[in-house]
Amino acid sequence: MSQTDRRLLLLSPDDNVLVVRAPIGAGEPIRVEGLELPLNNAVSMGHKLARRAILAGEPVVKYGAVIGTASADIPQGAHVHTHNVRSNYTATHTLEEARAAYEIANEVGKT
């Protein structure tokens, strides 16, 4: 039996993240490296989950290459993204805050 969920893809043996190849809903159980874990928030295709615990300051590795540095401790199976990883080159710009403020002001449900 596979140690890791079919919905998760390991790109390179040294990676400490797995790529989500099909959307996974919040609360759904996922299997990462033999461990059954609950997923706290929904993740869509192309996002990343921690293959193992990653400590703040550790490099985040995908494609066998460093894609940034953990800016917070990341538990195994957790969503790895802009809230817990920073670039080693230029900071990442997102519209997360603007979208959240807009959705609150306009009472828009998240799609």
Place this chain on the structure above:
Amino acid sequence: MKQLSGFLRSDGRKGIRNRVAVAYLVECAHHVAREIAWPNRAEAHVIGFPGCFPNQYAQGMMERLCTHPNVGAVLLVSLGCESFNRFQLESVIRESGRPVETLVIQRSGGTAATIAKGQAWIDARLEELATAKRVPMDVSELVVGTVCGGSDGTSGISGNPAAGRAFDRLVEAGAACIFEETGELIGCEEIMAERAVTPELADILRASVAKAARYYATLGYGSFAAGNADGGLTTIEEKSLGAYAKSGQSQISGLIKPGDIPPKGGLYLMDVVPDGEVRFGFPNISDNAEIVEMMASGAHMTLFVTGRGSVVGSALAPVIKIAANPEMYERLSADMDVNAGRIIKGEASVDQVGQEIYDLVLNVAAGEKSCSEAMGHAEFILTYKSFEPIGPACLPA
């Protein structure tokens, strides 16, 4: 496989289309140019430069674009008082053997009269171009560019590696292939340098990415849009590693800058980041700026890998759209030429999709319209830049 044929130009290059370029030489002439082209917009494409201040890069780009192998005739539309050197541009086009005419709005009776003159000129040229003879053309005579836009976490594992496979096949067949955006290769400099044909070129490749990293750091933003993060990409270096896969596995034969024509078949990196101090803002303000630079270096068509779902095409040279994300493909399938999302679903291998892209390149070269081309997409953008010429070590013999 279809036998390729092309339109032979005086410089020996062959075009896969025979378009009329309607070129405005300042934004003030843009509307008139657009109205001139509109009735024949499938064949007459609007290109141009919006600025009124002179710029050597823009001058060179317009000269390259107006003598692109896919262009059979050129109408220049000038307001009359802009700084663009229309005299030199017209001479370069005339020397290439193409029909060319300059309409100066201030001397042609204004908007309506210029539009009427321009439309009549286009009608006459299209009649001539319709009888133009095609000559046999080989795959090795193709120049193909690749860009990615609206990338997400799927781009680097499906569409980009598949485009890379197609590039490997094209390079093997002797074609010239160009990949780019040094600002989206940040973090890949060392692995990329290992593929250079000479140690000197390896140093040049590394330096081009270091320049891009400095340039974007000064501007405060990487080449990274908010939608990239929505799609699961976290940092510029993660986006870069995915984008890098478009280049395939071939050795890298050289580094060119926008407007440099690859001297022979092979794989080339295009350095799109301006030289010298940071001036004029972001290097390429949107995806079409990259496509325009590919065309200026002779690309007959561009492979465009998208995860979030870009719908753009291009003036003058077809764009082949490769969908990386299977969910996006379902939503935008009429805009997409290839569904590389099948790789993520486990329905096709990277090799199979790579082969599909390669076959489509040949079909589009043979005259088949890409989706964006058939829907009339003809986007174009050109802004200010400045470059130093490349040195001899950039193109080892």
